Amino acid sequence: MKKFINNPEDVVEEMLEGMAAAHSDELRRLPGWNVLVRKDAPLPGKVGLVSGGGSGHEPAHAGYIGENMLDAAVAGEVFTSPAPDQIFEAIKAVDSGSGVLLIVKNFSGDVMNFDMAAEMAAAEGIETAQVVVKDDIAVERKEDRRGTAGTVLVHKIVGTALEEGLNLQEAVELAHHVTSRLGSMGISLSPSTVPASGKPGFTLADDEMELGTGIHGEPGMERKKIQPADAVAEELLDNVTAELDVKNGDDVIVLVNGQGSTPLMELYIVYRKAAQLLFERNISIHKSMVGEYMSSLEMAGCSLTLLKLDDTLKKYVT
Amino acid sequence: MKKFINNPEDVVEEMLEGMAAAHSDELRRLPGWNVLVRKDAPLPGKVGLVSGGGSGHEPAHAGYIGENMLDAAVAGEVFTSPAPDQIFEAIKAVDSGSGVLLIVKNFSGDVMNFDMAAEMAAAEGIETAQVVVKDDIAVERKEDRRGTAGTVLVHKIVGTALEEGLNLQEAVELAHHVTSRLGSMGISLSPSTVPASGKPGFTLADDEMELGTGIHGEPGMERKKIQPADAVAEELLDNVTAELDVKNGDDVIVLVNGQGSTPLMELYIVYRKAAQLLFERNISIHKSMVGEYMSSLEMAGCSLTLLKLDDTLKKYVT
Amino acid sequence: MELTLNVMKRWLVTADEKMQNHKEYLSELDQAIGDGDHGHNMARGFQAAVENVKENTEEDIGSLIKAAAMTLISKVGGASGPLYGTAFLKASDEWKGKDSLSQDEFTKGLEAAVEGIKTRGKAESGGKTMLDVWTPVLEYIQHHDIAASDLSAKAKESMQQTENMKAEKGRASYYGEESISHTDPGAYSSYLLFEALAEALDKEEA
Amino acid sequence: MELTLNVMKRWLVTADEKMQNHKEYLSELDQAIGDGDHGHNMARGFQAAVENVKENTEEDIGSLIKAAAMTLISKVGGASGPLYGTAFLKASDEWKGKDSLSQDEFTKGLEAAVEGIKTRGKAESGGKTMLDVWTPVLEYIQHHDIAASDLSAKAKESMQQTENMKAEKGRASYYGEESISHTDPGAYSSYLLFEALAEALDKEEA
Ligand SMILES: Nc1ncnc2c1ncn2[C@@H]1O[C@H](COP(=O)(O)OP(=O)(O)O)[C@@H](O)[C@H]1O
Ligand SMILES: Nc1ncnc2c1ncn2[C@@H]1O[C@H](COP(=O)(O)OP(=O)(O)O)[C@@H](O)[C@H]1O
Ligand SMILES: [Mg+2]
Ligand SMILES: [Mg+2]
Ligand SMILES: [Mg+2]
Ligand SMILES: [Mg+2]
Structure with a gap:
């Protein structure tokens, strides 16, 4: 294994520090969390858009934070989905009171962790909805299909639509419309x-x-x-x-x-x-x-x- | 060698076809030449900016065609500098009468081929100037230093300045100023x-x-x-x-x-x-x-x- | 017999030791039919949970296990994090305020845990997952005296039986038929967990 | 002796054959102290130049060589393209309108070619480049009857001597001291070029 790393256990932490430092004009890190947030989030009246997953897929997902895209990205360990408390922090950071849409790639771990985060949010009165991307047609059974590169198009299209003022329910419908095609x-x-x-x-x-x-x-x-x-x-x-x-x-x-x-x-x-x-x-x-x-x-x-x-x-x- | 290619001899041709097709809203290919040109070039009154070199460094150089950057990029064979007639075509395609600045990475082949292209242009009355980028400080003798990633900053800064109306002489001075730092x-x-x-x-x-x-x-x-x-x-x-x-x-x-x-x-x-x-x-x-x-x-x-x-x-x- | 706060603490500590010792092996199992991180996930999670236990001054089992659950949830990640986390969290609910558990009370917690895993994972037993250890172990405890029983043999046997199953859930399911003849990593870590329980109980007896 | 249009054509055709046959070897030499493309560059360029010659109906040596020069310039690429191209172009200027060359006239063309390489490459002989074949071959031709001479032995010997030189120009210069004990690829292709000339002359005699 030939890599530019220090300790294998620190790669995600150090990557996030690097990203936050390099792009401080566009995003900020939630102190103590593996969460990067659009600098001006939460945007008043706007539904928040959050995605994330295991690290190692860069520029996904932090690279898609910005206008017409995500409000926050949550980074798990390499190829390991992030824990619910991390996702919950992201939700809190971008919620303007209009609710938060979670875009999740269809892997058991991701789905369960985002589910738990949504439950935590609900317990604190934050409305969320989850759309699971299953674009990988190599898997036969539709419900088992993995989320892959197509997820980026969901970010972009739903992100653009949210900027124009869709509400949470409309955003969910749009996201489902995207994933169905x-x-x-x-x-x-x-x-x-x-x-x-x-x-x-x-x-x-x-x-x-x-x-x-x-x-x-x-x-x-x-x-x-x-x-x-x-x-x-x-x-x-x-x-x-x-x-x-x-x-x-x-x-x-x-x-x-x-x-x-x-x-x-x-x-x-x-x-x-x-x-x-x-x-x-x-x-x-x-x-x-x-x-x-x-x-x-x-x-x-x-x-x-x-x-x-x-x-x-x-x-x-x- | 595991690569997504067809015939090794066709990689540059097929890549250029792919690029031209994918980015037809921003650039066009000169028919029959390994040259991609900004769609709206030549821009009246603007000094043209041309770079290029061997292929295999993508997104350099065609990826830097656009506003505030290059007007044309010339693609040689993989890791082999392009021939003068290719460069000459690029020069002709972007010259608005205000002359053309050539940004060259310091490799013998590139320098010689761009020199010859400049001579061909001069013979047809097109004014050109050449700035050679030597940013690779790993080489001791300054005049032997190779051109590497720093070249992109020359494209960006000189490209931006040219958009604001610098003339050829001023652009050369600015480019030298960039490369000296x-x-x-x-x-x-x-x-x-x-x-x-x-x-x-x-x-x-x-x-x-x-x-x-x-x-x-x-x-x-x-x-x-x-x-x-x-x-x-x-x-x-x-x-x-x-x-x-x-x-x-x-x-x-x-x-x-x-x-x-x-x-x-x-x-x-x-x-x-x-x-x-x-x-x-x-x-x-x-x-x-x-x-x-x-x-x-x-x-x-x-x-x-x-x-x-x-x-x-x-x-x-x- | 009674499961004291001490036994429960020792359970967690012993489980952590086992996860650390089997970290590479668990990840190897996961490499074959998953993504090779299960050992790292479990080792990271239990280490943090036990650090927590050591600092913990809570005097009841519910709080102890809830704290462990929260740590597992936030440190394990992947699929196993929410599953183990939910299991412990559901059990802790049953054990709230108790500083010792009868076998019956303990079993109630385990029942809630298994229910939790099933709901969270949208899974049933037979799908080559950790449930294929949790479910038979629960049934066994429902019918045997936990102190006198051979809990760890039961867990081991159940774990071994996952080798012949076809994976229906999680990453291993992408391997389809190819998943057969590999032991499920989550089943293995669950076996370690119940082996740790048996050892924690043994120590108590001695 | 006279170098006829036919000899010159045969020169190009023979050179092409040699470049094709030594394509891999030239690239291997270049792999050691360069970027491994010299054989591919030369083979691509000479093939195109000869296709051109075959179609060519020009009846004078100047036009023939100028056409070859233009093709080399546009097809070889890299450092060797402008260098070989310039060499042929400068020589073609000297040979304009001629349908046969005396040794003196041929030598004049070669002198112009060497001058062209030096100017284009900003190089002198001794720097482990193709010039270390062109310069000694030129000197040799200046003093020997080209027909009776052992041109190809001279070219070979000069090529071999580049092995002990330290590269001063081109990619090989980045290798510094390490370039020593490798033959310069451009010197090798130049040796092939002059060997082809000798063979083209030989055939004429026969
Ligand atoms: N839906 C599910 N229900 C029950 N157990 C599951 C489910 N999905 C995965 N598992 C268990 O989790 C284990 C894999 O955990 P781990 O490797 O840590 O997570 P990941 O699969 O996200 O990398 C599997 O071996 C299996 O026992
Ligand atoms: N400045 C120069 N002057 C003379 N010959 C040179 C010079 N630079 C390179 N060469 C010759 O060119 C040869 C390399 O050609 P080639 O591999 O085709 O081009 P590149 O180096 O661009 O890949 C060298 O072996 C050397 O003989
Ligand atoms: Mg994983
Ligand atoms: Mg080359
Ligand atoms: Mg795994
Ligand atoms: Mg080379």
């Missing part, structure tokens, strides 16, 4: 190593790739011989479009996400083929995002996310 | 692999790091046992501050750049210590940048850049 699939070439364990999360042969991995390297649908980028792009795209029933005449947002050590060059090569295929199929790309939006430490791989737009959603795409 | 040093943990060669650019033992590497993995000053992040940050910072004579009361921009596969988490841990030390030494951080600004494919490592500000430069820091 959102799908992602990942593909990995090599694992990442959690500092505390010091060992790679999985192993793949030199000529193998794994289709459908989650953002912590959870198993996918299939291991196979490594394919050219064009075939990879086509397989990801076909799976996601089939799942979302994206067809001729539709409008989409395309997000090609890097998992950590895959160069931007390769992400653009994957994007290129996806864009070509969409064009051929007369599906128009409303907006493109190519980069590391939801990383997995230094995992090599990428994922492709589509959001199928309609007029409601287009209003909030900036 | 700019220093960087890198440190690497593992190499990258150029697709065409298929072999890692260098080798390091499992417990070794190399101090002072260039952005293509060029040799640094010293190989040593891997150190904790705090020691790494301190060593980079001490070297750069000593070189630039940054002291008590000064104002700086700090850029912690990721070389490719180093997670953002680690960059923030390095940044944290650098910021602490600057604070202790009463040097104030005017602006912080933490991320992959000038990558080296999937090399693991980071670099630290300081720009020592004065009133002239502060005017152009956005």
